[in-house]
Amino acid sequence: MEDLEGGVDFLADERKKAKFDVEAMKIFWAGSQHKFQVADRMARLVASDPVFKKDDRVRLERKELFKGTLRKAAHAWKRIVELRLSEEEASQLRFFVDEPAYTDLHWGMFIPAIKGQGTEEQQRKWLPLAYRMQIIGCYAQTELGHGSNVQGLETTATFDSETDEFVINSPTLTSSKWWPGGLGKISTHAVVYARLMIDGKEHGVHGFIVQLRSLDDHLPLPGITVGDIGMKFGSGAYNTMDNGVLQFDHVRIPRDQMLMRVLQVTREGKVVQSDVPRQLIYGTMVYVRQTIVYDASRALSKAVCIATRYSAVRRQFGSQNGGRETQVIDYKTQQNRLFPLLASAYAFRIVGDWLNWLYRDVTERLQANDFSTLPEAHACTAGLKSLTTSFTADAIEECRKLCGGHGYLCSSGLPELFAVYVPACTYEGDNVVLLLQVARILMKTVSQLGSGKQPVGTIAYMGRAENLMQSQCSVKKAEDWLNPATVLEVFEARSLRMSVACAKNLSQFSNPEEGFLELSADLVGASVAHCQLIVVSKFIEKLQQDIPGEGVRPNAIALVDAFNYTDHFLGSVLGRYDGNVYPKLYEEAWKDPLNDSVIPDGFHEYVRPLLKRQVRTSRL
């Protein structure tokens, strides 16, 4: 976005080099003309509103920081209501506020959980309250001692048929709920996952709507201990979120607060499976993980935009006869590190758009009782969540290093971006655990090859196993790699061969589960190869037009301009649209509280005595 405060564009020369239409690319990046306009409008709205200022976050201590987040969330809601924003506009506005808040979990997990797992009656009761924010909810699954293995959760929900209630209890310290965002200080309600117990018998883990705090005075209800779990990675960053700890001491809730879409408990304590299939729950996971892939492209593009612009501003070495030094973006090592990340930002955006289509497709099929594509869609979103988040986390840090020393300053924006982004590798499924799930479907597919069952969706290529196992790489000279069909086939052959090799090794084990454990490192490798293939194939599909002949370098700045990010959103002095980096870095420094006084606190007590003392005793 054209932010030219001072009127001078220090990157003007770079912008003139572009060999493509930046405005058209902006629309491509946004997804459509309509989406572009919504995003553009919301981004400007946020950027121009002083309440949404965020460049002081890293200097605030926890309480002030958190209070600021509450203020922004309230203000966002106020603007949404005042301006009568549509759901699409509201979600874009919240996105550009760019600060993790309790509202993320309310809209992103609490409401979807009720939608996905609640009966129609439950939805009618709870959703209007939640939509109007008359209650605020969070998603309480993970416990202090239990995360990835949801079946290991210890919290119990015991049916009391006398009173027609469930008794929610935390039997041990490790059963304390731990991590849920919004729980620590704000949520009035939670969807709590607990082990269903009836007459001493266990019936698996299910979700329950539990009120945590009084709607009158916000105090925790009797039997509930709740608080914040403390500081997380970075300053600012995710510390705006009140991830919480929660313990239940025999807290009673009415029976109808168990989410009963797939399993019902009757008044008599009988367990009845509904005709809604369990797999429906996968639908929600596909949804959430698809948004995570989309977010990966947003975080990555942000980091790449900063590093690319700064690399064009920064000069180092190579000056001849007193001329200017070389822009570091002109060094081949810098390009080699940076440009693949830039390409990946675009590739992940394309994959995110496609996953969004996949989610809608799966949803339609589910409504028509067609479950055939679900396992593959589920595996594919799990794998792509893992691949794109791991890659993006590493890439943000690489972008920071690409900015040299100045990337280490908070005013570069990159430290906070890294710190706020990395948990995406862990939440919604640890990335390694997810890859092992992908490996299961790959092994199953390989084992069924030749059985007549045709693999579907992103695994369809395995149906061409015979060809791919034998195909010889057609590359003779370097330029042959520019042929998309060749690249695709190479990725397909590689992925298939890795899966087939694993399957062969697996078949040596009499106990397949043992084999799976033993070979898990190789299986993870095969999953990664498969997921890389998906990214490559979706990217190639989209690249109908020729790639501009002059390569990336002349287009670099234009390619990041096409993200259309405001300086407010980027939050980086190094990534400023106008390239006016140095005066702004200098200005920013003086804002540090240490510069409030010339002589720092503690000088008189702890430094002056050193300087003034005559040391006679030291051996030094």
Add this chain to the structure above:
Amino acid sequence: MEDLEGGVDFLADERKKAKFDVEAMKIFWAGSQHKFQVADRMARLVASDPVFKKDDRVRLERKELFKGTLRKAAHAWKRIVELRLSEEEASQLRFFVDEPAYTDLHWGMFIPAIKGQGTEEQQRKWLPLAYRMQIIGCYAQTELGHGSNVQGLETTATFDSETDEFVINSPTLTSSKWWPGGLGKISTHAVVYARLMIDGKEHGVHGFIVQLRSLDDHLPLPGITVGDIGMKFGSGAYNTMDNGVLQFDHVRIPRDQMLMRVLQVTREGKVVQSDVPRQLIYGTMVYVRQTIVYDASRALSKAVCIATRYSAVRRQFGSQNGGRETQVIDYKTQQNRLFPLLASAYAFRIVGDWLNWLYRDVTERLQANDFSTLPEAHACTAGLKSLTTSFTADAIEECRKLCGGHGYLCSSGLPELFAVYVPACTYEGDNVVLLLQVARILMKTVSQLGSGKQPVGTIAYMGRAENLMQSQCSVKKAEDWLNPATVLEVFEARSLRMSVACAKNLSQFSNPEEGFLELSADLVGASVAHCQLIVVSKFIEKLQQDIPGEGVRPNAIALVDAFNYTDHFLGSVLGRYDGNVYPKLYEEAWKDPLNDSVIPDGFHEYVRPLLKRQVRTSRL
């Protein structure tokens, strides 16, 4: 170190599995019985002193944090003097305080710069003042607009023959000194690097001792603008350091404050080269970078210790019939990610010890006017600095991910360790720039093969080029990889072949500098291969004894116990010696300021109105 507060050792079973003598390994890790005892004593001294408490750092705002650092630095100095500690003991004590402070630059850069670049007279004048801390110094080289390219610095030191003074000046904004640690708030003096100007003629960049602040009232002297550059990555972390900004407005210093060991300016303004060779300066760089390699092994071992212990405590999946779940350290993927990092911690320690020997060897030779090994020693420390710091930074983050969600909490210690460590990839030479320097000596060596000039030191293997270019890999089956000689030869052949390939491509260019720029990405690859070979060869040299037959798993906990780190030093709830993770995580959470009150600040203004309002206007 045996920290068993509660008396229970939750890792006792793991410790029983060890197949080697942990006490002997502790001495190996420390370097000698003597070094072990010093380190052990200093670590306990620091850990038991409440002034050195550091687990609240992440919760402090900048001013309080910085004040705490001043307090610790003063207290450390007090203890050093009171206990009449030797230089070795003092440096260990400072290390275990484990908090970046202005004293690091005073002892680690200011004093060595004067020692390395000052004349004997200058040393006699300045060093006693510095040793007694009657002055405090920093190292002011980098500028806002100039870092890697030292020859590009803009600060000027102009000789005024009338007054026999140098006039230090910052002609532009980008010439502001920027980054020096200790500069922002504390240093009274600095070694300032500036362009020497005499009668309008330039004589390159040299160091000058400049007083910055009054020794009476600590106020900046006339013509000096100085302050802190603001928040850096992470909370706590490097924010204990006052990295600073500094501008000179024609500040005058006596002529004898130019460091004149290699170049002198006479009273008449004549420039005289001394008989001390310029290369001496490389000696200091070899010293500083060697300590950085050693520090890499310390940071890496710390992260690995935390992740290994927690992986033995954490259980996830695999419970049968209600039994306990599997320790995550038993998953092959976890081992595959963790154990190579554990091995690398040991390898880097061995390399660090060897570099220390190399530094002493080079120093002795320099004193005897033997410069023959210097270029190779210089390249080798530059390359190993780059390799070990890049690897360690990535490895710390991998260790954090290996701890799942809890690794994201500051109480895990890993976020702060990462944030405080990563600048090592940038300071003392950007890691890519350093690898390009290594590439130069590799290319030179290859070009001289067959000329009769035998390559020395770590490049000696290139003398066997003919063999290595033709040798066939002798590996037939997997176990053959356990033969150290095979591994070594493979690494040698790989490194040499990469260098030779680059040299061949380079020779195609009529302008070699152009070729070097064009091929720089490949050259970096060749440098990395060469540095990896050095690590592998030093590791193999040291591994005289057989590797214990049962592999790493049973020895894992013992291998990290051998680092002999106190819980204070580790600063991690997940890495506690006793493995009592969960109750301590729980305790730690409640210390967050957000938990000071049940209702958070801001609730009444910004949340209650949402909950209480009847929204009629929203379209949602």
